[in-house]
Amino acid sequence: MKITIKAFASVKDLCGFSEREFELPEHATADDAVRRVERECAGGSAGIESLLLAVNEEYCRGDRVLAENDILALFPPVSGG
Amino acid sequence: MKITIKAFASVKDLCGFSEREFELPEHATADDAVRRVERECAGGSAGIESLLLAVNEEYCRGDRVLAENDILALFPPVSGG
Amino acid sequence: MKTIRLQNDPIDCAALIAATGTVEDGAVLTFIGTPRRDSAGRPVEHLFYEAYEEMAQKEMDKIADEALSSWPITDCLIIHRTGRVDPGQMSILIAVSAHHRDEGFAALRFIIDTVKKTVPIWKKEVYADGSEWVSDRV
Amino acid sequence: MKTIRLQNDPIDCAALIAATGTVEDGAVLTFIGTPRRDSAGRPVEHLFYEAYEEMAQKEMDKIADEALSSWPITDCLIIHRTGRVDPGQMSILIAVSAHHRDEGFAALRFIIDTVKKTVPIWKKEVYADGSEWVSDRV
Numbered sequence: 531m532k533i534t535i536k537a538f539a540s541v542k543d544l545c546g547f548s549e550r551e552f553e554l555p556e557h558a559t560a561d562d563a564v565r566r567v568e569r570e571c572a573g574g575s576a577g578i579e580s581l582l583l584a585v586n587e588e589y590c591r592g593d594r595v596l597a598e599n600d601i602l603a604l605f606p607p608v609s610g611g
Numbered sequence: 612m613k614i615t616i617k618a619f620a621s622v623k624d625l626c627g628f629s630e631r632e633f634e635l636p637e638h639a640t641a642d643d644a645v646r647r648v649e650r651e652c653a654g655g656s657a658g659i660e661s662l663l664l665a666v667n668e669e670y671c672r673g674d675r676v677l678a679e680n681d682i683l684a685l686f687p688p689v690s691g692g
Numbered sequence: 693m694k695t696i697r698l699q700n701d702p703i704d705c706a707a708l709i710a711a712t713g714t715v716e717d718g719a720v721l722t723f724i725g726t727p728r729r730d731s732a733g734r735p736v737e738h739l740f741y742e743a744y745e746e747m748a749q750k751e752m753d754k755i756a757d758e759a760l761s762s763w764p765i766t767d768c769l770i771i772h773r774t775g776r777v778d779p780g781q782m783s784i785l786i787a788v789s790a791h792h793r794d795e796g797f798a799a800l801r802f803i804i805d806t807v808k809k810t811v812p813i814w815k816k817e818v819y820a821d822g823s824e825w826v827s828d829r830v
Numbered sequence: 831m832k833t834i835r836l837q838n839d840p841i842d843c844a845a846l847i848a849a850t851g852t853v854e855d856g857a858v859l860t861f862i863g864t865p866r867r868d869s870a871g872r873p874v875e876h877l878f879y880e881a882y883e884e885m886a887q888k889e890m891d892k893i894a895d896e897a898l899s900s901w902p903i904t905d906c907l908i909i910h911r912t913g914r915v916d917p918g919q920m921s922i923l924i925a926v927s928a929h930h931r932d933e934g935f936a937a938l939r940f941i942i943d944t945v946k947k948t949v950p951i952w953k954k955e956v957y958a959d960g961s962e963w964v965s966d967r968v
Binding site for chain 4: 536538539540543582584587588589603605606607608609610611
């Protein structure tokens with residue numbers, strides 16, 4: 531299935547993209563997607579440690595099962611204000 | 612001795628003056644001055660019940676002994692803000 | 693740094709806030725008091741603030757000094773109107789600036805609570821058919 | 831009533847505060863965030879705020895709704911800058927109006943604390959010789 535991954539701030543810098551489509555197996559979780567990004571784009575897991583996740587603009591946990599066309603966002607702890 | 616009494620807000624309305632000089636005996640207290648104002652200007656004690664007192668722009672208690680040229684202020688609980 | 697003032701003119705909130713330690717600090721907290729349009733159902737046309745000016749200035753100074761020495765705030769502003777104030781206008785503006793918001797909140801809270809307890813200023817509500825001094829505090 | 835907005839343009843504090851329930855209410859409380867001029871001794875030339883805009887808007891909406899339903903406040907305003915913000919400019923303006931200041935303080939505190947925890951916005955400090963994402967929160 532096809533999902534879109536968005537990356538922000540330091541995670542974007544680390545991954546080298548702000549938005550990209552990925553093809554994942556059915557029933558893949560958010561964690562599966564993160565491992566895929568780490569392997570393909572971030573050269574290993576270091577640096578994406580305190581990662582926050584959101585699916586379709588709502589916070590979620592790593593065990594969230596993804597669906598076709600989901601938008602998964604990866605970002606560091608927020609620092610607005 | 613001569614002192615000046617200032618009155619504010621509802622106390623001013625009750626006493627009929629905003630500033631007036633009074634001649635008081637030596638060692639008179641703020642309370643003595645209040646009783647004098649009540650008798651002479653406010654027609655008795657009713658109405659000046661939750662009165663606040665200040666001498667020379669500093670809060671004080673009723674037993675404060677007054678001195679020549681003191682400025683005694685009489686006013687109701689404050690309601691600024 | 694502090695700015696303490698009684699004034700008859702309207703409060704220029706924007707200019708005052710802009711001058712309140714915005715360059716050095718992380719947080720500016722403000723309290724703005726505005727007269728209510730009605731008092732227990734009775735429409736208020738405007739308010740009139742009477743102050744014991746010399747003493748009010750001194751008391752506001754004391755409050756600012758105590759706030760500045762009790763919390764690590766870098767700037768403190770207290771502006772209070774006197775005379776006629778219409779609904780929709782500000783009667784009081786308090787601003788503090790602080791590196792950290794905890795301290796800013798605590799100081800601001802202390803200042804407004806203490807102003808309402810100790811500063812000799814009195815508010816009269818003026819209605820279409822009369823007026824009344826306000827005595828009970830919020 | 832609520833006003834929730836991300837914007838690239840400078841925040842017009844005076845107009846926004848004036849529009850925040852001043853006519854009906856007794857107290858308007860505001861929190862204004864301003865970038866610091868230095869970060870652990872290193873001079874900051876300016877800041878850059880990146881937002882996950884759609885989600886940030888949703889999260890700010892949720893925070894305002896929760897504040898409006900948890901405290902009897904009548905108006906809630908959250909404006910956050912995006913893009914470049916210079917020291918001395920405001921990065922965030924939060925305002926609430928309430929009949930009583932207790933409720934205003936509690937709501938304002940909840941809003942700023944929650945914004946800093948959940949709204950997907952990130953701050954980058956830009957120095958003369960580089961830049962760095964800010965991660966540790968005040």
